[in-house]
Amino acid sequence: MKDIRETHAALAIKRTMGVRREEYLDHMTFRTNRRALFTEVFGPLAGLREEWKRQGATPEELDFSAFRYRGPLFTPVPVDTGWIGGPEETILEETEDHVIALDKMGRKMKLSKKASTLPLPMDHPVRDRDDWLRVREHYLYSEERFRDGWETCARKARDAGEVVVARIPGGFDELRQLMGEEALCLSFYTQPELIREILETIGDIALETLDRVTSTVAIDQLSVHEDMAGKNGPLIGPKQVDAFIRPYYRRVWDLVSSRGVRLFFQDSDGDMTRLIPVFLDAGLNVMGPMEPVGGNDIVPLRRQYGTRLAFQGGIDKHVLRRDPAAITAELEYKIPPMVRTGGCILGIDHRIPNGTPLENYRFYIRKAWEIMEREEAKL
Amino acid sequence: MSEWTKLYDAVLNGDADAARTLTEEALAAGAEPQSLVDDHMIPAMDEVGRRFEANDFFVPELLIAARAMKASLEKIRPLLIASGAKPKGRVALGTVKGDLHDIGKNLVAAMLEGGGFEVVDLGVDVAPEKFIEAIESNGVDIVAMSALLTTTMPSMKTTIDAIVAAGARDRVKIMIGGAPITREYAEEIGADAYGDSAASAVAIARKLVAA
Numbered sequence: 001m002k003d004i005r006e007t008h009a010a011l012a013i014k015r016t017m018g019v020r021r022e023e024y025l026d027h028m029t030f031r032t033n034r035r036a037l038f039t040e041v042f043g044p045l046a047g048l049r050e051e052w053k054r055q056g057a058t059p060e061e062l063d064f065s066a067f068r069y070r071g072p073l074f075t076p077v078p079v080d081t082g083w084i085g086g087p088e089e090t091i092l093e094e095t096e097d098h099v100i101a102l103d104k105m106g107r108k109m110k111l112s113k114k115a116s117t118l119p120l121p122m123d124h125p126v127r128d129r130d131d132w133l134r135v136r137e138h139y140l141y142s143e144e145r146f147r148d149g150w151e152t153c154a155r156k157a158r159d160a161g162e163v164v165v166a167r168i169p170g171g172f173d174e175l176r177q178l179m180g181e182e183a184l185c186l187s188f189y190t191q192p193e194l195i196r197e198i199l200e201t202i203g204d205i206a207l208e209t210l211d212r213v214t215s216t217v218a219i220d221q222l223s224v225h226e227d228m229a230g231k232n233g234p235l236i237g238p239k240q241v242d243a244f245i246r247p248y249y250r251r252v253w254d255l256v257s258s259r260g261v262r263l264f265f266q267d268s269d270g271d272m273t274r275l276i277p278v279f280l281d282a283g284l285n286v287m288g289p290m291e292p293v294g295g296n297d298i299v300p301l302r303r304q305y306g307t308r309l310a311f312q313g314g315i316d317k318h319v320l321r322r323d324p325a326a327i328t329a330e331l332e333y334k335i336p337p338m339v340r341t342g343g344c345i346l347g348i349d350h351r352i353p354n355g356t357p358l359e360n361y362r363f364y365i366r367k368a369w370e371i372m373e374r375e376e377a378k379l
Numbered sequence: 380m381s382e383w384t385k386l387y388d389a390v391l392n393g394d395a396d397a398a399r400t401l402t403e404e405a406l407a408a409g410a411e412p413q414s415l416v417d418d419h420m421i422p423a424m425d426e427v428g429r430r431f432e433a434n435d436f437f438v439p440e441l442l443i444a445a446r447a448m449k450a451s452l453e454k455i456r457p458l459l460i461a462s463g464a465k466p467k468g469r470v471a472l473g474t475v476k477g478d479l480h481d482i483g484k485n486l487v488a489a490m491l492e493g494g495g496f497e498v499v500d501l502g503v504d505v506a507p508e509k510f511i512e513a514i515e516s517n518g519v520d521i522v523a524m525s526a527l528l529t530t531t532m533p534s535m536k537t538t539i540d541a542i543v544a545a546g547a548r549d550r551v552k553i554m555i556g557g558a559p560i561t562r563e564y565a566e567e568i569g570a571d572a573y574g575d576s577a578a579s580a581v582a583i584a585r586k587l588v589a590a
Binding site for chain 1: 393432434436437438439440442443446477478479480482483485504529530531558575576
């Protein structure tokens, strides 16, 4: 899927190390709070760079190196804990509007060239247990999971002060990839044993793989991608998370945390408020990007959960399209309590939306630093 | 209200087998098909919507209830058609051009059907011409558009403009919704209503057809 990958790569921004791993880990576990952390979590949406170019952006602004942040660099260990193998990825159809490609799961993926940043599946490999048994081989342990030089990569990153990350498949997201969102949601009721079986297999392979990883190299953060909520709340409720996903998270976290991994980070858009308690029980201690929708507001959530939960993101991306007064109001509301309490790497809550004037983004960065430095002086 | 209140529970609890069996039993005992829908099934789906809004139900509960309602409707629909009964309204629903996301649209479809509406599902990545064609050939009362991305929101305006240009605007009400959509945006582009969630779409559609 060359074109699809290129789209994502084209949106990448230039990052430099603002803090070393030790400071990040101590900050996010509330052990120390020397100064604020501040990052650009994802970068621009497709098309924003072209808008900024027309508004006179410098090359450094277009690759974001002109803007000042203070965050660590993250290095994922090149080890696969999810699906491996499958057919060669191939483009099946390409038009002016879209690309359709066959992915490694055998799904037809469609990418809208003009609008979307992610390709979406048009079909899925698993409908029932027979289908699952056919694809289960992609979740077995093998040497193939460990890419050449993985130990060296992890050690070098650690020596350089980068945060070394191990990833596991999402308890919701991976099953969504296999079954589709609606089929998965129905299956919690119609095929609960199948859901348990898949999650047990995924958990087994994550455990076996990370057992070897964490007994060979030091890992700082366990990361999981879920994207399981919208502006009105999560797709599934605490009942499903507790019964199906929590046991999977828990067994992996129990192993890796006993080997020195300090952070368990979950990436999920949307309002995750209703699921925070059950995910804390599952071991999570950092959530992002804390999109301010529904009740997902880091200020009251910090009051509610204190040092049990650190945040990444949290600043409303939509204010960037408004005016300096709106940007200032959002930053004055969010930054002081986060600087005061630590355990947060501030940033906007997702990609910078189209229609954000370059001048507003410049103002946002200047104002954020002004407030952070003012508040840091009080620490 | 008839004695078939268990049908309400079967739909609310998402028990498709029970809903089907109870419907068969009710029809065999001479229950009015329309009354089974109006007095038991629609109220059950309204309650599902209320619980969904309150975050007591989530997508699995909504889908499983809609599935139970469908199981029951399969038995009832032929009888309703034969009797000439009309749906509460007809809605052409689609995710706009350039946007491939479908779960929000599908939840709205499930809730609208549960609310007694007939839904013409146009799918995803729907061009303005497709919406116009649905208005012309299906005689729909409402056009409902969904978008998940800020980058595809403008397709809603393009579609409304195309409906106006085709001279069909007076014949339909237009409602919109989706993650980046706001009431202000709906007003700005000339939509008649904005739905904040799948559950709220039913109340809005009822208001629009009553207006």
